[in-house]
Amino acid sequence: MLQAVSKAFFSVLADSKGLKSLASRYGMRAHGGGFARRFIAGETVEEAIEAARAIERDRLMVTLDFLGESVATMAEADAATRAYLGVLDTIAASGVERNISLKLTQLGLTIDRATCVDNLRRILDAGQAKDFFVRIDMENSPFTEVTLGVFETMWQQGYRNVGVVLQSCLGRSEADAARMNALGARVRLVKGAYKEPKDVAYQSMAEVDAAYLRIMRILLAGGTYPAIATHDPAMIDATRAFAAERGVDPSSYEFQMLYGIRRDLQASLVREGYRVRVYVPFGREWFPYFMRRLGERPANIGFVINGLLREQRTRAAAT
């Protein structure tokens, strides 16, 4: 219950254009933004690469996400695409793993599907030439079908360096998992980070978890190198048990977790021989991502308030 309220509250904040632009203008170090560093590797690609190197030293894998959300004009979509292409060059030159995650609204999905497809194709072409894997993150439910549709368009055009995400909170996702398995597409399974209406989504955690387990089995039994993305030990244990029972080798799927969350669990899975990838977000548009992370765990609110109070005390002492 508390988690549902917290998710709803923070999803309103995440959508606030005023707060977003304030956060981008003043940066992560101001006004409590320092706490965001726990979840976000930094504002620049260089900071993200530094974080990725440290993660790789610990024998984990990475996917880098240049944070950005819905753009409002074609010019912004083009600028975001060019910025992403620059990020690909920098990552390729750095030597860290070539694996990125992006959102289609960042590339103009809300303006025009064809523009978004063109922009995604530019990224996939550059990515293919440099041997990148590109994961299309899943946004909220108004974008589910169109995101899968854009993905299928790319797949039909022969791109294979691309994968999608399915959210177990949505009632449709079991059928979507079968649809993606039939293609041979790589799927990342998550519970879902957005507040969704009850006509499309399960409202209780128990239902979301039960659906997660059903879809995990569909992906492990018939999918292509699925990514089981969760910090929930119950989901992870069930995945390991199902894989062992079915003789699915640990090299044919991977676990994924978010930067800064359950590092202990990330490390212990690697020690036991599992493949674990860490999702490393970075960029000036960190605010909505940060708000979604806070909404997932009401205890995080306490950390932020403490951080703000500490910052205020430091400022007061300095004046």
Ligand code: FDA
């Ligand atoms: P759950 O929320 O039940 O948490 C289980 C445990 O994990 C908690 O008890 C706590 O210990 C820890 N935990 C979880 N969230 C935390 C937080 N914010 N702060 C501190 N501890 C926390 N969603 C989406 O809609 N589209 C997407 O494309 C993606 N992509 C994505 C990639 C990767 C690699 C991951 C791991 C997750 C996503 N998500 C996502 C987010 C996902 O939908 C979900 O919101 C979070 O993973 C939290 O759900 P859990 O499965 O961890 O379970």
